[in-house]
Amino acid sequence: MTEQAFFILTALVDTPRHGYGIVGEVADISDGRVQLKVGTLYGVLDRLVGGGLVEPDREEVHQGRLRRYYRLTEQGRWTLAAEVERQAANARVAAKRLRAWRPATEGGAA
Amino acid sequence: MSVLEDRYRSVLRLLPPSYRAVWEDEMVATFLDSTRTDDVEEAEHRAYCGRPSRAEVASVAGLAVRLRLGGVDAPPRSFAWGEAVRLVALVGLLVHAVTATMGVSQELWIAGWLAWPPVPGEVLALAESGPSGLWDIGWSLTAPVWVAAFLALVLGHRRAAKMLAGLALAPVAIAAMVSTANLALGRPPMTSLMLTMWVDLLISALVVLALAAFHGDAPAVRPRPWLVAYAVGLVLAPVPGLVFLMQVIRDLMLLDRPGVWSVALVAAGLVHLGGPAVGRVGRAPGWSLALALLAAPVLALRIVSLLDYALSDAVGVYPVTMAIGVVETVAVIAVGVPLAVLAAQTVRGLPSAAPSPAASQTPAP
Known part of the structure; x- marks a missing residue:
């Protein structure tokens, strides 16, 4: 799973959002690190919809323009949970090794 | 519709109609939302003078x-289009890799680093006569990099291959631009075949651009056939190499580089067109399209090099x-036209892009 897909799924966990809502939420939860461009957002979104991880929720007209909201499917929720578990396990392994590491001059494993 | 929206819709025309x-x-609405501001004056300025940023266009x-x-x-x-362009990129890098290896x-x-076969005196005399131009030096410097790019692509290191x-x-x-500038300033050009040089450069640039087809969704390249093709190319390449040397010594050119590509393309085209007729192989749709695409630059190079010969005093x-x-030229056209017809028929027979599942799903009430 790409980082962009990970953050888009995460942005949809609590509530359905429209395209611009997803862009803003992803920027917020990534501390501004992931700034989705529109082409990138819809490139990922159509794959997530095609893969059954995300589905359209409702459509609204805002200032004369279409806003389609998307929500996470059950499959999307499981997939995200599995990805979170995988990343957490990786982080635990790395953190354990970093804690155990001591510079060679201090007599630890280098 | 604001000018900004109109410009963004123009950018979206890059996408397939389906x-x-x-x-x-939806994309337009999201884009316009992202450009919104509370400052009325600024909003008006953006609406009528704004353009999508480079990053938006790139996405x-x-x-x-x-x-x-x-x-x-x-x-x-x-x-099929993706496979064809990926094949063109692979063939292009293969040709560069074989040519570069043989050139080096x-x-x-000639420099005496290889003990066998001995270098004929005429070849040594030719190598010593006349200094190497900037074009040759540029080519020598880049030659091993083409080999590295080909191997990186075949072995799955796509980002490295593109770089x-x-x-x-x-x-x-740069060498081509300097050479052209020299000509414009009345200095002696580094090559008399200026048109050929630019078409060569254009074709190489298209090969590099074709590497964009190796995106995240592209299937992995099977390395073995391409490594075998590289080895076969190295075994066969000394034949035209020796012919080129003999021609220079004898001062009579019968086979040139565009001629080699023309012969190779005609042979590959005939095998592709005639293979199923003799019941030996089936045709992969990607290859029909790839060979048709390859015919165009080969034909362009052949025609332009002949024009260059007519306009210059090439040895x-x-x-x-x-x-x-x-x-x-006639042979390439004779094979290229049926290849193009076959490619068009093949592509037309394939289902085009299906609408996204988002369209087929009814939004929940």
């Missing part, structure tokens, strides 16, 4: 490449050289 039918209005262009040159999950027509080997041979191919192209492009060019070139 995709736009589903997503365009749409990247999506267009992924959709039009499809990967493993793409509709068959988009996948030849330089080492290396871009790197290999840069010095050659070894006689009426027989031009006659052979014309025959090669």
